[in-house]
Amino acid sequence: MLNAATHYQLDYPDLALVLALVRGGTLARAAALLRVDVSTVFRAVRRLESSLGQVLFEKSRAGYLPTSLATTLAQQAERAEQALEAARVGVEQGGEVISGTVRLTCTDSVLQGLLLPALARFMPGYSALTLELSTSNDFANLSRRDADIALRLTRTPPEHLVGRCLGTVSYRVCASPGYAQQHDTQDLATLAWIAPDDFLPDHPTVAWRRQHLPGVRPSYRCNSMLSATELVRAGLGVAALPDFLLGEGHGLQPLGPALAGHDTALWLLTRPDCRALRSVVTLFDELGRHLRQPS
Missing domain, CATH: 3.40.190.10 (Periplasmic binding protein-like II)
Structure with missing residues (x-):
């Protein structure tokens, strides 16, 4: 809350000043964002803190660290900035703007x-x-x-x-073209498997592998399907991947049809x-x- 004794009325330039210093972290960067010189920013911050009766920034070796009040003012400044941009776009486009x-x-x-x-x-x-x-x-x-x-x-x-x-969304067992050339992909149980880890215990591909390849122990476990995809692309093994990560230019080769009954x-x-x-x-x-x- 602002010090009520000051009765100072904040305006948009004040918010823009605080936002610039929060974003920049130093007087020099804030001055560049505002397109003024460093001394102008320094004097403006001191003047604003004096008017409000509260400290907005703590000086440290890392630069200017915002207080909780400065952080709040910066968030409000960003909303004002967005509203102003929406108004400008609305004028330019001559209609209602989603902001x-x-x-x-x-x-x-x-x-x-x-x-x-x-x-x-x-x-x-x-x-x-x-x-x-x-x-x-x-x-x-x-x-x-x-x-x-x-x-x-x-x-x-x-x-x-x-x-x-x-x-x-369907899943298919995939490999890189190089890995597929070097291994017998007809026998999936003999391949190095890349699979979701325990963070995704109920993933459809995990259920499929447990049902159809119960003896397989994955060589790599990942906490995301994108990570599993990158390991497959690198030629480290095979994985059951979603169809939206496949296609021309992805460097992945399906080894068979979609996993029946295990889509999502x-x-x-x-x-x-x-x-x-x-x-x-x-x-x-x-x-x-x-x-x-x-x-």
């Missing part, structure tokens, strides 16, 4: 194989929309309200979330309370159009 920040979570394999190509197609049309991305394998992000939208590979999405199924579904999910936010609804609908998988 704000949407937090999205997905696995690293979904990010690499599905989400990035989709974002490249439609996000340039939403210049005032900010997207915060995080990768994880669980649903806790939405439950804890750490995210607004999730893309998940599952047959049983949590009942407290709402969303839509975008289609089926791609779900686009959000919290019920997020359906009132235009930014979330807009991104949700765009993802639904661009990520639909063949069933």
